[in-house]
Amino acid sequence: MDTVPDVLRGPAKGRPGDEPVVVFDDVHLAFDDKVILEGISFQVYPGFTKVFLGASGAGKSTILKLALGLLAPDSGRIWVHGVQIDRMSEQELLSVRDSTGMVFQEGALFDSLTVGENVGFKLYEETDMPLDQVRRRVEEVLGFVDLGEHVDKMPSELSGGQRRRVAIARAMAFKPRLLLYDEPTTGLDPMTALTVDAEIIKLRDLEGVTSVLVTHQLRDAFYIATNAATRTATGHAVSPAARPKVEEADFVMLRDGRIVFEGSADELRASTDPYLREFLS
DSSP: OOOOOGGGSOSOOSSTTOOOSEEEEEEEEEETTEEEEEEEEEEEOTTOEEEEEOSTTSSHHHHHHHHHTSSOOSEEEEEETTEEOTTOOHHHHHHHHTTEEEEOTTOOOOTTSOHHHHHTHHHHHHOOOOHHHHHHHHHHHHHHTTOGGGTTSOGGGSOHHHHHHHHHHHHHTTOOSEEEEESTTTTOOHHHHHHHHHHHHHHHHHHOOEEEEEOSOHHHHHHHHHEEEEEOTTSOEEEEEEOSOOOSEEEEEEETTEEEEEEOHHHHHHOOOHHHHHHHO
C-alpha cells in the first residue's frame, strides 16, 4: 500500500499533520487523440472543499471518475484516503469507495423506492446492520437535510430541490469521509439551489466531510466557498452565513484539460488573467 509521499502534500491547506484525502500527481488522460487532462496535480485536505470550475469539456467530471477509480489515468498517480488507487483492481477499489459518496447531477434516485428506502439502499443491500438501526440512520440523515417528514413518500412527490437533498442524504447515510458532487444544482432555480448549497456547507462544517465539487454555476460555487455553518451551544445546526474569511474551500479552474488557476475566492475575483475575467463575467 503506497502512502502519499511528503513531497506531494503541497502547501498544506489543512491542520498540522493532516494527511490529504485526495492527491492527484501529474495526471494525464487522453481518449484516442483527444487530450482530456494534462498534468493535473492538486491536494484536498480533511474537512475542506475543492471547487472545480471550467467550460463544458474542460475535464471537470473526469476528475471525479478518476477519484472513484471508474477511469485510470494514462500516467501520473492518484491517492484517495491515503492509498494509491490508479492501478488498483475493481475488487481492491471497493474498500476505498466504501468511504466515498457520490451525488450525481440529477440525483439518480430509484423511482420505485420510497425516500427512506432510497436513502438506506446501501445499508440495506451491503451491510448486516439490523433493520431498525438502518431506519434510525435513515431518519437521522433525512433530519439533517430537513426532510425527515418525507421518509415514506415517493420521489415523484418531491420537488427538484428536495430530490437533490435526498440524494445528499443517501450519499451520507453510510458516513463517508469524502463526498464528490457532480453539478448538484444544475437545472434548479436560484432559491432552490441555495438549499442544496446549504447542505453541502453543513456537511463540511458540522460533520467534517471532505468534498470535491464540480460545477459551472458561479453563484453556487462562491456561496459554498464564502459561507460557513455553525452549531448553537445546544447543538442545533445554524444555517450557513457569510463570514469575512473562510479557509475551508478553494477553487481550481480548468481550461482544455489543464489547471490555469488554483486559489481562494478572493484570489479568483482579483485575477487579471483575461480568460478568468471572461469566465467570471
